[in-house]
Amino acid sequence: MSKHAVLLEGKIDRRVKLYWLWATPIVFACTIVLIPLIPIYLLIAWFLVDKYIDNIECTLTERTLIIKKGILNKVESTVPLEKITDLQMFQGPVMRFFGLKGFRVETAGQSSGPGGHLVNMIGIVDTDNFREAVLSQRDELSEGRASRRDASGATSGGSRSPETGELVGLAREIRDSLARIEAAFDRTGG
Numbered sequence: 001m002s003k004h005a006v007l008l009e010g011k012i013d014r015r016v017k018l019y020w021l022w023a024t025p026i027v028f029a030c031t032i033v034l035i036p037l038i039p040i041y042l043l044i045a046w047f048l049v050d051k052y053i054d055n056i057e058c059t060l061t062e063r064t065l066i067i068k069k070g071i072l073n074k075v076e077s078t079v080p081l082e083k084i085t086d087l088q089m090f091q092g093p094v095m096r097f098f099g100l101k102g103f104r105v106e107t108a109g110q111s112s113g114p115g116g117h118l119v120n121m122i123g124i125v126d127t128d129n130f131r132e133a134v135l136s137q138r139d140e141l142s143e144g145r146a147s148r149r150d151a152s153g154a155t156s157g158g159s160r161s162p163e164t165g166e167l168v169g170l171a172r173e174i175r176d177s178l179a180r181i182e183a184a185f186d187r188t189g190g
Contacts, residue, residue, distance in 0.1 A: 008133050010058030016123030017049045019098045026094060060134055063141060065105065067119050077119045077166055081138040081144075083107040087131045101127040 024041055028034035048071060064085040065079045088104045096102065102122035124130050 004061035004063050010055050010124040010130050013123045013125045015098045018048050023094045064078040081141050084138050
């Protein structure tokens with residue numbers, strides 16, 4: 001677990017159990033062929049959904065968003081806040097019926113493939129405020145880094161690092177050389 005201070009723990013809305021118990025049978029019923037599997041699914045899901053919900057954790061720390069899920073296959077995703085580009089909200093018709101919302105974490109350099117999302121989360125209590133807290137902490141973290149860079153003089157107007165000064169000098173030499181080449185080219189009538 002991260003050693004950063006925990007800012008917010010996302011609580012799981014218990015209505016998510018009803019959502020999971022109803023959403024899959026609705027899909028089964030739409031396929032018609034899978035209708036006989038509905039009672040079997042409901043018997044198994046009735047016992048496993050509670051265990052699954054008990055194993056879900058969503059934690060916002062100073063620098064990361066940590067999401068844990070799973071019963072047999074436990075998955076822990078730690079997403080650095082500076083990599084988060086957006087928390088995309090979603091709410092399907094069944095979720096809307098149960099008063100639930102979900103979010104998908106979108107990151108810079110996402111490796112889950114096209115159209116995929118690094119993490120999906122359904123059923124956080126007060127999802128809108130949790131999303132705002134994550135995005136606010138991300139912005140605060142990035143502004144803190146920008147102000148530290150400004151204070152250290154790494155941006156223009158302050159004292160530059162030796163590498164930056166060398167690059168600026170090199171760029172000026174290249175500019176002057178190009179100007180001389182252009183002037184020579186103009187004199188020869190080229």
